[in-house]
Amino acid sequence: MKINYGRLVSYFAAILFTVIFAFPLIFMVMSSLKPDFNLLQDVGTMRSFLPVGPISFDNYVGVYDRIPLLRFIFNSLLVSTITVALGLFVNSMLGFALARMEFRGKNFVFAVIISTLILPFEVLAIPLLYLMVKAPWISFDGGFHITQGIFNNYQVQILPFIANAVSVFLFMQYFKSLPKELDEAALVDGASWFMIYRKIAMPLAGPAIGTVAVLTFLPMWNSYIWPVMTVQDEQFRPIMIGLQYFYVNFGTAWGQIMAYLTILTIPVVILFLSMQRFFVNSIATTGIKG
């Protein structure tokens, strides 16, 4: 039998890269199950990648005792879900108008969307922080009144991220791919444009909705720098900020840190495995991510 050396090299390389990419993550999960002493003792040997020694969920219990874990998870889920939901409405409507309708100023709007596509959030973070600190907000405590500053609450984590040029662009591209005859037929039947958007375009937009949802959820769940700057109150803090609670007594609680890192990673891995198609779509079609 002839050995295909090219193939052999490929397999060798693929497995080598698997080790490089997977082992740190395997290490993270395995270490989260070990007491600190065993964790440190195992480092440097194959044992650190295996569930050996006194395995337990003590570190997870420790994390739960140290920080308001459920509160953080709730906050992150709330902020992410609301942003995704509102974003789906707002961005799909704008994308629909741009893709299928004629209106005055359309070219200008299109140019604005395109030119902000490439802009990284880091450019805007500091000015946006200033804007939020100075911005007026209507607050309610028995009566309505206007206060200064959108700060230290859920709104500040949600509002800036609802409308998103990338999502608008994705919806626009998708709606453009639907046949124009759909609109014409519906208009002849007396449907309004809003009906076309709601009853025809959106029900057909499943793939775009999935892609945009994934594309919005991931950075929201992972968001760190913006909440660091704007949310000081534990009550509203998202889960990534929880890591700061482990900076104290650093180096002594590695098992708990690894447990927390695992908690942070599992939801996105589950999301990925269940919605793999949309992930690959979202990257292949835009590829813009922080």
Add this chain to the structure above:
Amino acid sequence: MQVKSKKQNAAKRAENKTARWLAAPGLILIGIFTIIPITLALTLGFTNAQLLAPTNPDFTGLNNFKTLLGVSAVTLYAEKNPDGSCMKDETGAVAYEPLRPLTRDDSPRKDLRGKSEFKRIFANEKDCSIKVIVAGDPVFWRSLSNTFFFALIVVPVQAGLALILALLVNQRLKGRNFFRTVYFIPTLSSMVVISMLWRFMYQQDGLINKSIANFMPGYAPIDWLGNPKTAMPAIIVLSIWQAVGYHMIIWLGGLQTIPAELYEAVRMDGANKWDEFRHVTVPGLRHTFVFILITITIAALGLFVQINVLTQGGPLDSTSTLVFQSFTRGYQRQEIAYGSAISFVFFILVLVIALIQRSMTKRLDT
């Protein structure tokens, strides 16, 4: 006829009106949360705005930018020994005159006032002089050069490695979906998580040092993140490790748009694998190439989270970056105006890259 055109006009008006209602929420939000901040990024740098100051900011012209970008050079001299050699201090280094009197507020050289040392260059042994570059904000210049260094390494290595991975898993290997998934998982996890994980790996008694020690007895563990020489390279490695799977998927997308017939055609002409790659794959990927180059460059210039979690810019500013500086000044020290001036510089960089992308894409299309 008349009736029909009236009807058409009414339909047009209705379309116009509905379109505006549909577009309005998105446009209002983009206006408030993107356009206004862009305007602020371009203007706040010219004021003295503070984050929590109750008063309105004043216009201060180019002051912030003068501090930020101001650079001068000065020559310092050392006294000569009778034999013509330069006077040395007790450590054996040439004893140049101190810089401090020249940069004080009463300095005879107005252009040096308020500045401090950035770099010493060109020591001249003959007349015992040394040229010193002083800057209004040396940390900014160090950060800028660190940022460029990071981008200079990360852009080609990450793009290249991602292409290698894409070519690897684009073959008909058994379990290629498994390989793809594994390479992609680090990108799902946030950079904060990855940074914390690697913080342990880079520790003196961490995974990397102990693993090396297994193969090299007598190896002295390196404090990867605590040493100015190794801190930035360490951050480069973990950054590439985290993000490369993402660009692998983009390359894969590009690879899959190349029609299989093209490969068959060149194979008919007796081409080998390398010819295939050069004459079919490379030209087929040129748009993907531009896209990947631009996105990695912009992401690299925005290097921040890793620095914030791992080094806080240290040791000795060796890992401070542009965005880290804008964060430190604008948020931590609450000097919004100065932070915005740094954002302004970053904005210009992104703009230049966007223009490069446009011209590259145009050239590819013609």
